[in-house]
Amino acid sequence: MLGRSVAHIIWRSVLFHQQQSHLGRAVISPIHEDHRRQFRQQGWCAVEGLFDEQVVAALVAEVDRFQRQGLVRNVRTKGDGVRHSSQTANLQLIPLFDKSPLIRALPFAPQVSAAVSRLIGDPYLLHLDQMFLKPARIGSGTSWHQDNAYFKIADPLKGTAMWIAVHDATVDNGTLRVIPGSHEHSYSHERDPHSDHHIHCQPPEEQAISVEVGAGGAVFFCYGTAHSTGDNDTDRDRAGMAFHFLHEDCAADDLIAADRDRRPWVTGPRNSGGLDEYGVDVRDTFADEVERALKVA
Ligand SMILES: O=C(O)CCC(=O)C(=O)O
Numbered sequence: 001m002l003g004r005s006v007a008h009i010i011w012r013s014v015l016f017h018q019q020q021s022h023l024g025r026a027v028i029s030p031i032h033e034d035h036r037r038q039f040r041q042q043g044w045c046a047v048e049g050l051f052d053e054q055v056v057a058a059l060v061a062e063v064d065r066f067q068r069q070g071l072v073r074n075v076r077t078k079g080d081g082v083r084h085s086s087q088t089a090n091l092q093l094i095p096l097f098d099k100s101p102l103i104r105a106l107p108f109a110p111q112v113s114a115a116v117s118r119l120i121g122d123p124y125l126l127h128l129d130q131m132f133l134k135p136a137r138i139g140s141g142t143s144w145h146q147d148n149a150y151f152k153i154a155d156p157l158k159g160t161a162m163w164i165a166v167h168d169a170t171v172d173n174g175t176l177r178v179i180p181g182s183h184e185h186s187y188s189h190e191r192d193p194h195s196d197h198h199i200h201c202q203p204p205e206e207q208a209i210s211v212e213v214g215a216g217g218a219v220f221f222c223y224g225t226a227h228s229t230g231d232n233d234t235d236r237d238r239a240g241m242a243f244h245f246l247h248e249d250c251a252a253d254d255l256i257a258a259d260r261d262r263r264p265w266v267t268g269p270r271n272s273g274g275l276d277e278y279g280v281d282v283r284d285t286f287a288d289e290v291e292r293a294l295k296v297a
Pocket of ligand 1: 163227240242
């Protein structure tokens with residue numbers, strides 16, 4: 001216990017220096033005080049332009065590759081929770097870190113760690129990563145749920161999703177909807193008959209707001225925030241990528257998905273840049289991976 005606290009203090013004392021000297025410049029958090037206040041009070045906030053056009057193009061290229069290589073699967077069912085739909089599609093890929101060096105590096109990108117640190121505090125780990133793809137016209141939404149119905153962390157504000165709009169996310173193509181303040185309630189969940197594995201709940205939908213974000217923008221919502229996505233009624237595919245981050249206080253082993261064996265610490269004394277978990281230190285590699293993904297696209 002004492003050893004851990006000492007390590008923590010030492011790490012805190014070097015953190016300021018790291019943030020100043022990382023890649024030779026200071027990293028300014030994209031999360032301002034207003035974002036932070038809204039996250040704490042309402043359970044969510046949105047940041048436009050977290051990633052630039054180059055990154056967006058690289059993420060689009062990776063989504064295309066996942067599809068070309070047949071890695072995505074349709075989780076939408078015919079209403080019985082079992083038989084897969086052939087008319088509508090909610091395509092998913094989980095996890096992503098083992099399929100894309102670009103996405104493996106993304107949680108360590110300076111603007112990501114600067115944002116997540118401000119919202120949930122340090123130290124934290126990457127809990128999950130996944131992609132949701134709604135094909136044009138037949139893309140179907142993900143029903144209302146609270147991530148904490150799966151994970152049950154004691155303080156729902158100690159975990160956050162970062163949902164990145166890979167394409168512009170609009171009401172028409174079924175962007176993310178959230179219910180402000182819903183993290184203060186715990187809704188009962190049951191199996192969603194329209195998905196082969198999800199659970200869903202029935203929160204007060206009239207209080208929902210649709211969060212439209214441009215490609216490269218991100219919505220952060222804590223583990224308690226009830227959220228859903230709608231159908232894609234447009235002529236273009238729409239993808240989102242969700243990364244879930246969990247503060248150390250709530251990162252007990254049994255809260256971590258059993259099928260995910262690598263959960264890198266992104267900040268704190270155990271942050272090895274993924275070296276311990278992936279066998280390679282991916283800090284400072286994100287910009288190179290963006291270039292690489294664009295070259296092979
Ligand atoms: O993009 C989607 O359809 C759903 C996203 C979601 O439910 C999540 O990230 O927890």
